[in-house]
Amino acid sequence: MFISVPATSANLGPGFDTLGVALDLRNEVSIKRSRFFSISIKGEGSKSFRLKGNNIFISIFNEHYRNLVDKKEKFRFTFYNKIPLSRGLGSSSAVIVSAIAAAYAMAGIPLSSQRLLSLALSYEPHPDNITPAVMGGFNAAVVENSRVYSIKKEMPQNLKAVIVIPNRPISTSHSRTKLPRKLSLSDAVFNISHSSLLTAAIFNEEWDLLRIASKDKLHQDIRMRAMPELFEVQKLALQNGALMSTLSGSGSTFFNMVYAEDAKPLAYKLQNRFSKFAIKILDFDNQGIIIEE
Known part of the structure; x- marks a missing residue:
């Protein structure tokens, strides 16, 4: 069994906990029945003893697999990780959705995308990362009665993502505590209007609106203060061809959307x-999770 899940960039400026897009940077895992349990990690996290000793994928996989088949079995897990850890590119969501999907696949039980998203909510209550990880493309998503409702837009090939990955993380849990508990009416309207325009612009492929539509007053500046260089990253990107330049998830990675011909010049300057x-130039991913026998 082979499962592949894309990286994601979520929040996307004003789209806090709501908007996300899949990137063609994938974590892969191979699972085989075995006489002995074993785990091998290649790529990101390969030197982490913590990931081998307390692996979230294994915990989630075992929880669901045992509930489905009501017995214990041993497997050999081989992880090929390309998504950076704790950098705002959806590494946790990739683990969650791939572990659940793997459990169902190894148990031989069909699992719809909608059901997978609903199960993933138990581990990640915000749909902006798990939805593009499962569906691919750009997604606007909400949660209602423990179910994800979303609409997907496939991203065209003439656009690229130029991502800037700092050499240190920003703590998601810590940065969330810094966010305001109350918003003024004007700030709330600002984010609602810009998030709405951002979604409409992407679905209508009116890319020139993204620079305005991607502005935010809820979370970005507050989180970026933990790493002031990010303000310079955003300024330089917008001065050199970026259609939009936003914090990826809670950071520290910065996401820039550009026309394909502008990707290399921008990456060079950054x-x-x-x-x-x-600095990485990535295609957008429209497939989402891939499961192969």
């Missing part, structure tokens, strides 16, 4: 200015 950060 790398030249931020030499200690990793």
